[in-house]
Amino acid sequence: GTWCSGVKISYFKGGTADSFSDVLEKGAKQAAADTGADVTIISSNWDFPTMVQKFKEEIAKKPDAISFMGHPGDAAIQPSAKAAKDAGILVDFSNVPAPKSIATVNGGFTGANLKLMGNNLAARSVKDFGLKKGDQAIVIGTFGVPGRSDREDGTVSTLEKAGVKVTKLDLKAFAGNAAGDPNLVTPTLTASILKNKNLKLIVAAGPILGNMNNYFKAAKLEPGKVKAAGFDLGDTVLKGFEEGYIQLTADQEPFKQGYMPIISLCLAKQYGLGQTSVDTSSGFVTTANYKVVAALPKGFR
Amino acid sequence: MSEQKKGVLIPERLKPVLGAFIFFVVMMVAFIASSPEVFLNIGIYSAVFLSLPLFAIMGMSLVFVTAAGEIDLAFPSIIALSGLAFAWTLQQTNLNFILAAIFSVAVGISCGLLNGYLITKLGLSSLITTLGMNFALIGLTNVLNNGEVRTLEGLNDSKIKSILVGSFGPIPAQMFWMFAIAFVLGMIFHRHKFGLHVRVAGDNPEAGRAMGVNIERTKILCFALVGLCASIVGILGILLLSTYFSTLGEAYLLPTLAAVFVGGTPVTGGKGTIGGLVIGATTVVFIQTGVVAAGLDGQWTSLGFGLVIVLSLLGHRKFSGRLTR
Amino acid sequence: MSEQKKGVLIPERLKPVLGAFIFFVVMMVAFIASSPEVFLNIGIYSAVFLSLPLFAIMGMSLVFVTAAGEIDLAFPSIIALSGLAFAWTLQQTNLNFILAAIFSVAVGISCGLLNGYLITKLGLSSLITTLGMNFALIGLTNVLNNGEVRTLEGLNDSKIKSILVGSFGPIPAQMFWMFAIAFVLGMIFHRHKFGLHVRVAGDNPEAGRAMGVNIERTKILCFALVGLCASIVGILGILLLSTYFSTLGEAYLLPTLAAVFVGGTPVTGGKGTIGGLVIGATTVVFIQTGVVAAGLDGQWTSLGFGLVIVLSLLGHRKFSGRLTR
Amino acid sequence: MSNQPIVKLVNVNKSYGNVYALEDINLDFYPGEIVSLVGDNGAGKSTLTKIISGTEGPDDKGQIMVDNTEVKNWTSAKARARGIETVYQNRALSEQQTIYDNVFLGREITNRFGFIDRKKEIEETESLMRKIGYTSKVWTPYSSVNKLSGGERQGVAISRAILFESRLVILDEPTTAMALTEAAEVLEFVRNLKKSGKSVIFISHNPWDAHAVADRFVILERGKIVFDGPKGSMSADDFIALLHKFAKKDIKS
């Protein structure tokens, strides 16, 4: 398409190269191809000060619009959001909601409510797997980094409310980010499994969730003996469903988080339409419906 | 020997600074040529100058440690821990800036002193000790902070914020602080006897000891300076964001180290340059902006960053002779 | 002098190995005492031994580089890039393992040779060059890979996978490979003339040159060895996962470096120990497991990791004298 | 020679681990006297100078007396403040720093905030180097030491030792690796020190040099003093014979 050509949009993705950010980028590039918009991809390594810094730099470059994602919260970005508005730049937010800043710029929001997503996953797990007081669960991820770990924090709090005892395995703690190589999680997860005699549930995301079969083998667990749930959806996760290692996942549809903001911003820029908000975290993939999902075209989640 | 080299026009000690500067200019010319619309716009400079001072202030203290023949990899965690001290005190005291800054600086300096003590008094390798301490201190920070994000909204309207990180026309206030600190630390490094002792500590500590210089104390003070600068960086960073995260310091590790070496301070100790560091930090913070502006997105940035570091090293090599083993 | 030290019962060259071993045993005893239900169960050892060989194989090559008086920080990116070569070839050739492995190893070695060339022939500092190259190579990997996750499902049933990373009873096959490589590299490091030349290169390169040793070639080969081991680690890592991510090598940087030093190889060059490295790597991979098993979750892990590194350094210091400046 | 020794060692011992580098050393050094300290490699000569100059502490039992008062926690800074200057065997120069920085190291001329008065240091360095005969068109006080030849480095180390109000100058093998003419200059310089009333401890492995400058000989062997006596009318050959007599014999099988 060419209807949006000449419109400059800076699109923020999170990491330089992780599967989630890469799908975001794919979405944004697809939208660029569909609309003709001139999209520049900005990466922040998921580092908050860097994000804010890059946000300010982009405002200085005066593009037509900025799609800002994964940001560190209102206090840090509201002043810049205001500056962007004053400079006549359209701003859209994605991935993590920032109500005050969104109000400031009259922007749209595309993404999941991550905390809610975490809460929901936990609630659904309690229901589907019949968890009860005294059961144990392991949650793998990053914790206590708001914005980055809202999802996991939400999962933990809801599980704990249900009386489940949660062990947190922090990926960042072991020398950088063990998410990079899921192999490196094996020993600690095994230790945790051995430690938690009453283990009923393991929660993880992305590549770690996709590697669940290997963790189960290492810990000599039968598939399904302990339930596995988590976030994101890729080939390896679907395979996990097929082999019975994974029972539940919630996908926040990163492709849409890349695609929708560009469309919304183009509409706003070219035709003066109001910016759109989209919730991308509507459903769950379960043992009942994973086959349907697996049959869908690949590379979009 | 019958002839002598003549006409060495550039004094030896200015070569690294000049080398770093030439490299910076060449890089900027390339950037301007590739994206004039970005780099001929003053706005981009205002934006880059927001964070430049933080890298530069951190880097200056690393010049001291490096010249003293040691290395410090623990500063990212010290930023996080002293930043926590700052944010926590602000919250507890209803934004008493002075108290919070004092506490933060005290925490930062204590961490530095601890590193210095382990390294000089117990004779441990600084590379590995500070690598270990970086883990230990970020762990401590996380345990204490327990995952809170500390929003300090009141700061947005505070006078102290506008003095420290406000702006004078297009120039962020922290740029002036950076130059002030660079002047003071530059004078100390190049002209004060402490600076001389630092360089001697890195070059030939035995000689220093024989001449009555307290080499251990000198080195410990260098590590303490890292702690001090880390807490300043933490404070400025928090003021800029009005928010505290425990990941505050993480992103500083590699760019700041790179700035030290791109700036012409050799890893081998015995010399260094504060002026060069400021230029090196500027080079480093412009790299990413320049690569993105050149239309190479995301993935290309680290390729560009890496190449610039290696190229700048080659430049120093040709210009000032081999810096390092 | 009128008296001589007598009865030095432990040969000097075994001290670092013994030191690393004692430290490891003390740590394990503490872990067993704190969580017998975990550490008296063979399962945990099987699990730890899955990833231990990857750290250990990587670390062995770093012992060579460190003993040669240099350092290499680029290996994480070499893992990623040579891993990409492996995964890509497998995809292109319908899982032709031999071809993929050859290509991967060639890529890994080439990266190492490039580092070695820059460092020895152009005389650049290895610390900064490899820091820069780490950025450049991961950037290149990302540009080439363009964000794909490469799933290699067919691998799961392949014979080669079960030979390389299958298991013999409770023991993962890669443990045998680790011991085999440790034996070969240990013999080369401690008994072959190449190993002697490596140590001389780190201790007194001038002396080596005067005696006709090609110091440059020796160092370049050490960097090439890092490239080779990085590609082996990449291949094993991909086989374990049956999937390729470009973030594959990232998490190895700090633990592997720590393993080298915890294992008793000093940063100053001139000596090292492959046996110590294996013990050091084992210590490092058990740390996190131990902390988690002790019931301290999340945030405490890095605190524990950092403390163990500093403590082990102190242990070496007391046991073998100052290893490093 | 006056009757009061500048430095007096009483029962000084020094051990490194199980190795005794010095055993029960009793020695006096008087003003205006040149003492040649000789002995085999490893005899303890350098160790003795390090103890006098405060860079190494002796074992507990003995005493160091300066101007007849015992000194405790003797450091190199204190020794220099009391007029004891040392030219170390390894020269103790920081190669990457300038000549003037090295000359004034540890005793910088500063303003009251500790900032170095470069101009003054350079002036004094220049006049000093001129005085002891080291000048050059190639280097200036701004040159860093790594640009200098071995002999020139020696010159910097020596000039540093005499710049300040020194009373006892210790020279640990100052002529090692020096060519004949340069070595001769050092010997001349040692004699001048004596003329200006200073006391000198001169360590050398060259028996002719040691003999040429000395008023008194002290021979150390394996940490012990085996000879301490005036030169008197002893000839160089007598002295060499004496040295051979005390030389340790058991290095050969």
Next chain:
Amino acid sequence: MSNQPIVKLVNVNKSYGNVYALEDINLDFYPGEIVSLVGDNGAGKSTLTKIISGTEGPDDKGQIMVDNTEVKNWTSAKARARGIETVYQNRALSEQQTIYDNVFLGREITNRFGFIDRKKEIEETESLMRKIGYTSKVWTPYSSVNKLSGGERQGVAISRAILFESRLVILDEPTTAMALTEAAEVLEFVRNLKKSGKSVIFISHNPWDAHAVADRFVILERGKIVFDGPKGSMSADDFIALLHKFAKKDIKS
């Protein structure tokens, strides 16, 4: 002395940047001859030895002839293969390695895969050290060099030079920092080398030592040969006078 020189230098030059360390050097070294090479600091003595031993390449114009044939791309490995051994001024020892590793460095005894035959190396080291009179209860061939005293290190460096079939041995200031008796042993050793038909280049700043061992003197000054002649009946005092005559004068202002 036979008529064919082992090494012949023809018009050899060596410059470092703008500094000429050697200018138009023409020199022959004959079998069974001890040449004392002397000259001021920085005269170029070490540079000359480095060129002969292949650790530094000369400038293009001159020639190095070994056994009357010109050699090109001369390296230390080649020089050693041709029987030219050097004891460098800085000893060229790797401190952290064992004595036997140092002795055989660059010429290890290995099996055909390159693995070192330790047992053999140790045996040979032991017999060698015994032969030249260095034995000790304190160290063994297993000891690392950093445990040795200066004199002992010198012994390792020297034994390394004679272990192999050497014809020309270059000793660059082998007695520096050595005590009288140890220095005497080195001189004795040099004379033994000659007796066994080897040729020796002996560099020393000690004119008595240089005189004592020499058959022939070569005096270098500022990169040029200013004297090259047999010892004949020249006395030590004549030799010292000669040295003083040629010594560079302009180091003093």
